[in-house]
Amino acid sequence: MTALKLPRGRILRLDSPVVMGILNVTPDSFSDGGSYCQLDSAVKQAKTLLNQGAKIIDIGGESTRPGAPDVSLEDELDRVIPLVKALRASSDCIISIDTSKSEVMRQAIIAGADIINDVRALQEPGAIEVLAQYPEVAICLMHMQGQPRTMQSNPHYDDLFADINEFFAERLGACEQAGIQSERIILDPGFGFGKTLAHNYQILNKFDVFNQFKLPVLAGLSRKSMIGNLLNRDTNERLAGSLAGALIAAQNGAKIIRVHDVQETVDVLSVWQACIKGITNE
């Protein structure tokens, strides 16, 4: 899979990994929560991430960090929809919406979103039906064991990779049943979503296992506790660890790298790509 079809006839080429810039518009997002709540500063930040080389902007109105409280539909809509409209009005960039609520998905798509990024993999009521109505919109299906509130209390797998791949197969089957073509789909093993530290590093190390579905796979480990707990670093001291993780994920087949620190990640991947191109040019 080297390209993802998007609305309005656009194509996202995925011959080499692309960077997805995180733009959280939530008061409690663990990393930059509260700093981009004003619409104009959020649009400005999106433009900054694009100028730094992000190919996708991922807008999140609901923090799904472990233990996060639920966000009402009204609050999530108020946070996300104005930003999608403002960004779409001023840019042709690829807009992803990080949500599990079907009504947020619907309104975001109408407002111009290109990708629905769902950490609950379209399992919430109405979600799969909405995406079936908009066949040109791409979808990221992420694996999570449990729910954000409880997922980190003693995660356990009989067989980590088999369990995740069975989940992907089940979700792909559900999408196919609903008439959603697999060419629209991105898979994501969900770093930190019902995984121990060891699980996260096993997933990173064998990331290419998920390529068996011949679909793009997304890696989202930026500034997460798998970095912080390993290195004993606070959230704003996790850049080096996050860059190491981004590079390893890319080398192990990830096609979309979801990060806070876009410029630094783009630079790291550029050095890696130059190295690879040098080899293949021989």
Ligand SMILES: Nc1nc2[nH]c(SCC(=O)O)nc2c(=O)[nH]1
């Ligand atoms: N697809 C995808 N979406 C996400 N949304 C978040 S929110 C928590 C955080 O950024 O730490 N994580 C992820 C992820 O790993 N994959």
